[in-house]
Amino acid sequence: MSPTKKSLLTIIGLIIGTTAALTAMAARETDTPPTPTQGTAASGAGLSVSGEVVQEKVLKGGDGRVTVALSLAADRLAQEGQSPAPAADLVIVLDRSGSMDGRKLDDARQAVIQLLDRLGPDDRLALVTYSDGVQTPSPLIPITAANHRQLRALVNTVMAGGGTNLGGGMKQGIHLLLQTPGAERQRKVILISDGLANQGITDPTALGRMASAAVENRFSISTVGVGLDFNEMLMTAIADHGAGSYHFLENPQAFAKVFEAELSASRQVAAADVKIRIPLEPGVQLIGAGGYPIRHENGAAVVHPGDLLSGQQRTLFLTFQVPTTSEQKINLGRLQTEYTVEGQPHKITLPRPLTIACVADEAAVMASIKKETWADQVVQEEFNQLKEAVAADIRDGKKARAEQRIQAYTTKQASINRVVGSGKVSENLDSDVSALRKSVADTFAGPPAAVAEKKKQVSKSLQYESYQKRRDKK
16 A cells, blocks of 8 residues: 555544544543643753643653653853853864855855954864865863954955865864863864765765764754755754754855854753653654754663754654553653753653553543644644645655645644644634645746746745744754
8 A cells, every 4th residue: 555545544534533532422421531630841950841741641652752851941041240141162063165256255255253252261262164074273262352353353354265174074074173172161173064064974974973973972963054055954964963953054154153053052951961862661762853863872762952952942742652552641751951051961751651542432532632732743743744844845856746745734633623722723724724735736847947946936935934843943
């Protein structure tokens, strides 16, 4: 059976099941509803953590997928001027391949010079450039007046030409931080590219593994994709593995804003090196973490969502796969959050494990859905998963497949929402989904040359929007 037919059968089954659930719930509306399971929360130095299941029951014999909303809230730092900002170590890894020639490289050079003007003598900066090979115009040095002049001159000598040895450039940027001690400093590699990795290490999996050295050594890697010809999935993967941020710049004039944002973030970190650890019970798997990579260590799933800034609140939706062969209570585990504040390690463990029940009563399953939390999951997690998949379809020229995905999402969410009754989900279906459907139609309308250009622009824009919202990057 084809994947499309399987998907349609699944949707039809969901509609039938939802209708049955509505009938059963109407017949039993005088029954006492299930007692909701309360979420669990805890606080530590500078950080509060809470977890809540989106639904308290799963259906026996069903797909066994259940989602937890994990919320992280950082305390506000002291007001500016009351305590010194942490010193920053920044390594700029700049693509100088032939395609960067002209406006792109001019704007990048000017942005680096503006960044230099924002750094103080306690901050340090290094410059790495790459094309066919890798060059290090400057190691990590403090921004004294003399070094400021030296770096400014070096930046202006960077010229374009050659291929794109992105892996070599990133490796050198990582090396510069590893060989230079920097306890209690905010340390970051900023990797810039406008094209496809075509020299040196080019395998996305290998590049992702290379970037993961950042979280193991308490720094981060952010990426900047410039123009419309780079690999957005690769740049996103590097930023995710490196616990940094991915930026999409269609217009290279925005270089300075990216550097400003990265520097500003380094000054406002309230909880650094955040690591979510979930010891898993037998038969339970973590299969989704808001788009972030999932690692496994000693029977636990581990996710690195990056630093939290002063006063920042983020929610990630963690998707678990649980066994549904029998009616039982299922323990999802006690979530642990490890992090540092001013270089000191801290750990928060939620006071009790999150649990769900596997039951045979479909009406009880539907009634256990927590409306507001489910609506947030649909809009933040599921809709942005859809946008990412549609972006890939547009990039690949698969209009019909994109339209099928949108219709399948609409049918599924509308069916569940007939029971749950969320205005937020109704608005998502009426407004956001309609806009996405129109975007697909508009992209593929017009002469072939125009369609080819629109495919690149729209696919990158949709993917970037989904990246920011799914990971709650606000």
